[in-house]
Amino acid sequence: MPRRDNQPTTPSPLTKPFSIKPSSKSKTYSGGSSRSEYVSPVNNKLSRGKSGSGSGSRTGSSKGEKSKVLEVDLSDTESLCRSLWNSDKCPCNNSLDSWLIDCSNCKQYWHLDCVTLNGLNGDDINKLLKWRCPFCYVAPVSTAQITADDSCMTCRNTKTLRDANHAFEVAVAASHIKNSAASNEADDLTSHSSILASENSMKCMESEFKQLSDRCNQMFHDVSKNVAKLETEITKFVSSQPLATSSDLPNTETHSVLLQRISDQLEAISQNQANTGPITQPPSHPVPPVDTFQDPPPSPPTIAQHHQKSTGGIIHEFINENTSTSIIDLLQASDFKSENGRSTLSFGEPYTYTGSKSNRSTTIPFPDVLQPVVDKINQLQKDIFYADHPDMKKNEARHPAPLVNSCLVNRFTGPDSFLPSHSDNEIMIHPESSIFTLSLGESASVKFSEIHPEPNLVYDTELTSDHRSLYHMTRKSQDFFRHAIDKGSIANGNRFSLTFRCVSWKNRNSTCIIGDSNTGMLNFGVNKRSTFGELMPGQKYWAPLFQHYKLNTFIEQVDHD
Numbered sequence: 284m285p286r287r288d289n290q291p292t293t294p295s296p297l298t299k300p301f302s303i304k305p306s307s308k309s310k311t312y313s314g315g316s317s318r319s320e321y322v323s324p325v326n327n328k329l330s331r332g333k334s335g336s337g338s339g340s341r342t343g344s345s346k347g348e349k350s351k352v353l354e355v356d357l358s359d360t361e362s363l364c365r366s367l368w369n370s371d372k373c374p375c376n377n378s379l380d381s382w383l384i385d386c387s388n389c390k391q392y393w394h395l396d397c398v399t400l401n402g403l404n405g406d407d408i409n410k411l412l413k414w415r416c417p418f419c420y421v422a423p424v425s426t427a428q429i430t431a432d433d434s435c436m437t438c439r440n441t442k443t444l445r446d447a448n449h450a451f452e453v454a455v456a457a458s459h460i461k462n463s464a465a466s467n468e469a470d471d472l473t474s475h476s477s478i479l480a481s482e483n484s485m486k487c488m489e490s491e492f493k494q495l496s497d498r499c500n501q502m503f504h505d506v507s508k509n510v511a512k513l514e515t516e517i518t519k520f521v522s523s524q525p526l527a528t529s530s531d532l533p534n535t536e537t538h539s540v541l542l543q544r545i546s547d548q549l550e551a552i553s554q555n556q557a558n559t560g561p562i563t564q565p566p567s568h569p570v571p572p573v574d575t576f577q578d579p580p581p582s583p584p585t586i587a588q589h590h591q592k593s594t595g596g597i598i599h600e601f602i603n604e605n606t607s608t609s610i611i612d613l614l615q616a617s618d619f620k621s622e623n624g625r626s627t628l629s630f631g632e633p634y635t636y637t638g639s640k641s642n643r644s645t646t647i648p649f650p651d652v653l654q655p656v657v658d659k660i661n662q663l664q665k666d667i668f669y670a671d672h673p674d675m676k677k678n679e680a681r682h683p684a685p686l687v688n689s690c691l692v693n694r695f696t697g698p699d700s701f702l703p704s705h706s707d708n709e710i711m712i713h714p715e716s717s718i719f720t721l722s723l724g725e726s727a728s729v730k731f732s733e734i735h736p737e738p739n740l741v742y743d744t745e746l747t748s749d750h751r752s753l754y755h756m757t758r759k760s761q762d763f764f765r766h767a768i769d770k771g772s773i774a775n776g777n778r779f780s781l782t783f784r785c786v787s788w789k790n791r792n793s794t795c796i797i798g799d800s801n802t803g804m805l806n807f808g809v810n811k812r813s814t815f816g817e818l819m820p821g822q823k824y825w826a827p828l829f830q831h832y833k834l835n836t837f838i839e840q841v842d843h844d
């Protein structure tokens with residue numbers, strides 16, 4: 284729970300965790316330059332030593348720790364760090380007039396200023412109840428190779444990420460301009476920095492426009508060439524036709540008139556294009572029209588900006604009756620563990636989630652009867668993966684599709700059973716994979732709901748998963764939708780659902796680089812310069828200022844309970 288610095292034992296009477304007084308020594312994140320640097324709190328602490336500690340040092344104070352440092356084996360950095368650690372005190376080691384927030388995972392306290400939370404409003408802070416600190420936060424990332432076509436050559440992000448950043452920047456800039464207009468603070472530094480940030484985005488857009496313009500020119504060139512060829516073909520064809528009889532004459536005339544007209548029109552089009560010239564770049568610092576930031580008129584319901592769908596669809600009768608009978612026989616003879624609303628059993632690679640009763644760490648091979656189902660699902664998995672990544676299909680050996688290797692079986696027994704609302708957003712599920720659920724026995728209604736609902740957008744859906752059907756969802760969609768099976772949705776009788784996932788522990792060690800052009804040279808993957816290595820995949824995020832970072836990325840999703 285949040286508390287004030289220098290008040291370690293008295294819990295804060297804070298009822299609204301967001302009524303925060305800014306620290307007297309608070310850092311500025313937007314001053315002078317847009318440079319943002321990530322300083323590892325561990326290194327920070329080690330290099331400052333205890334001499335940098337502020338006047339209000341607390342229990343486990345500097346003297347004792349200082350002598351401890353000398354006793355620690357310096358080759359063991361981790362134990363050295365732990366010996367220095369005092370989780371009650373912010374790793375910056377200073378006393379600030381600031382609120383402290385504790386990490387939901389390691390319980391380490393941090394000044395709000397030190398984790399750049401000071402800029403948040405009340406609603407935002409209230410959403411941080413399951414906040415993870417910089418030591419514990421693991422970023423969900425894509426490990427798929429990014430092709431040149433997928434990435435922006437200017438900011439080095441994937442295009443999807445870059446577009447999300449742009450949309451976010453525009454919103455931030457709009458809110459700052461509105462605020463400073465309201466408070467008459469035209470010189471407000473923050474609004475300047477937002478505009479600066481938007482200028483950075485403009486650079487990406489400019490380069491995108493340039494590429495688009497080049498591509499359009501090339502396309503126009505190709506089309507003109509093809510039309511010319513076509514013209515020749517038509518002329519050849521017409522002249523090879525037998526001479527017209529008198530009754531055909533008007534038609535033959537029409538042909539040549541038509542040809543002439545096509546040729547005139549093509550001439551006109553190319554003339555027109557030459558006058559217009561290639562698509563030009565926008566001015567580098569466009570000034571938005573005055574009414575750009577006025578409230579837009581209410582828009583009709585539309586699809587969500589993230590372009591994710593709750594489900595990829597359902598395939599009825601995915602397996603035949605014989606196979607389903609054999610699987611049900613196997614499951615009925617197996618031991619299930621009781622969980623909230625249903626019982627579970629698993630095969631393949633271990634898969635755990637919050638609240639899971641399984642602590643299995645070894646692999647259980649898929650039973651023979653499941654293997655053909657796994658093979659059929661993996662064919663589907665490949666089709667979906669390569670449809671999303673057509674470039675990788677050209678070299679499947681180098682870019683293998685993720686394959687399902689883990690199966691969690693849920694057993695539902697009649698209308699009292701249920702599955703709490705959750706999303707399969709565990710970090711060990713391959714980020715580019717799909718999750719498949721085979722249903723056996725009674726039907727169930729699976730409800731999908733938006734995690735971050737926005738007004739005017741329609742997304743909540745429902746599907747009926749019936750006997751022998753298979754429905755699927757992407758791992759990516761799990762960051763945007765939850766799914767649930769409500770009480771009463773299953774009739775009297777048993778339903779087994781078998782959910783197949785691609786599980787890989789490699790994805791736990793992921794890193795998120797938040798920065799600007801100064802962090803541009805850092806890379807992920809293998810065989811690259813300044814790389815984090817194969818086991819440390821990650822994502823770059825262009826965000827020189829904290830407000831450019833999407834808050835949702837910090838918030839853990841609600842899991843199975």
Ligand SMILES: O=C(O)CCC(=O)C(=O)O
Nearest residue numbers: 691693707720729780782
């Ligand atoms: O039973 C179902 O249809 C859904 C199962 C599920 O969502 C899960 O196990 O995570």
Ligand SMILES: [Fe+2]
Nearest residue numbers: 705706707766
């Ligand atoms: Fe699920």
